[in-house]
Amino acid sequence: MAAMPREPEAFAEQVIVMLRRAHPELEVDLIGPREALIDGRHLDLENLYRLVAHDPERGSEIVEQYIDHLFASEAMRLEALPFDVARTMIMPRIHHEAIFDRLSKELVAHSPYVNGTHVLYVIDMPNMTVSITTEQVIKWGIDADELDSIARSNLERYKPELDMQLLESDEGGKAILFAEQDGYDAARLLLSSLHARLAPELGGDFYVATPARDMFLALSTDPAMFLERVQDRVDRDFRRLPYPITADMFFVTRDGVAGTRAA
Numbered sequence: 001m002a003a004m005p006r007e008p009e010a011f012a013e014q015v016i017v018m019l020r021r022a023h024p025e026l027e028v029d030l031i032g033p034r035e036a037l038i039d040g041r042h043l044d045l046e047n048l049y050r051l052v053a054h055d056p057e058r059g060s061e062i063v064e065q066y067i068d069h070l071f072a073s074e075a076m077r078l079e080a081l082p083f084d085v086a087r088t089m090i091m092p093r094i095h096h097e098a099i100f101d102r103l104s105k106e107l108v109a110h111s112p113y114v115n116g117t118h119v120l121y122v123i124d125m126p127n128m129t130v131s132i133t134t135e136q137v138i139k140w141g142i143d144a145d146e147l148d149s150i151a152r153s154n155l156e157r158y159k160p161e162l163d164m165q166l167l168e169s170d171e172g173g174k175a176i177l178f179a180e181q182d183g184y185d186a187a188r189l190l191l192s193s194l195h196a197r198l199a200p201e202l203g204g205d206f207y208v209a210t211p212a213r214d215m216f217l218a219l220s221t222d223p224a225m226f227l228e229r230v231q232d233r234v235d236r237d238f239r240r241l242p243y244p245i246t247a248d249m250f251f252v253t254r255d256g257v258a259g260t261r262a263a
Helices: 008-022 046-054 056-080 083-089 097-101 134-140 144-158 186-190 194-202 224-240
Strands: 028-032 035-038 041-044 090-096 110-112 117-124 129-131 164-168 174-178 206-209 216-219 249-253 256-259
Touching (some): 008 028, 008 035, 046 056, 083 117, 090 097, 090 144, 090 186, 097 117, 117 144, 144 186, 164 194, 174 194, 186 194, 186 216, 194 206, 194 216, 194 249, 216 224
Antiparallel strands (some): 028 035, 035 041, 110 117, 117 129, 164 174, 174 216, 206 249, 249 256
C-alpha cells in the first residue's frame, strides 16, 4: 500500500483527492492545512494525520479505512432512520445542472428548477449532509412532490429569523443580502414567504442572484445601470466562488419564481 505525503498540506491535499474519488456526490474542499469542508461541514484531519504518522507505510490504507468508516457510519444512521425522524432533517439545496456530470439523475432525488438548475435533497446530519437517493425515497413510501414540500417546510423553520442586510446604491437601486453561511443561503430562494418578506423593501417584484451556494442577493428591478453593475459582480462570483450555482438572475413574484435565462 502506498505511503501518504509527510508534509501536512500535501497530506491534506491527497486526502481531498481520495475523498472526492470515493464520494463524487459530495462537495469536498480543503480550507486549511489540516481541515476539510464536506458539504459545508468541517472535518478535522489532525487525528488522521497522526494515525498515518505512526505507520507511514500503510498511509493510503489507513486513510481509505478512515473514509470508509466515516461515511459508512453516516450511511448506516441514514438507513436506520425511520421516516418520522428523518423528515425533520430533510433540507433542499439548489445546484447547477452540471452536478449531473458526476451524479446519475436516476440515483439521486431531485426536482428540476429554473435557469438550468435543480433542487437536490439532503439529510442534515450532525457531521455532514448526506444526499437522499431515489431508493431511499421509495423505501420511505413518499413521492417527489411530498419530498419537496417537506424540504421547503423544514427550510422555513430552520432559521425563521434571518439576518437581512439592506443595501442602497448610488444609482438608486436596493439590495438585500442573506449571509447566514450555513450552507442554505442560496436555497432560501425556495422560501414560500420570500416575496412577502422582501417585496415591501424592494418596491414589489424583485430579482435574486445566487452565484454560489453561500450567496443570496435580492435586487430591485431598476435602475438598469445598477443591475448591470451587479450582474458583472455576479458573473465574477459564479466563476470564482466554491459551490457555483448560476450567474443568471431569478425573477421573484407573488405567484412564484421564474428564470431569466435566455431561451
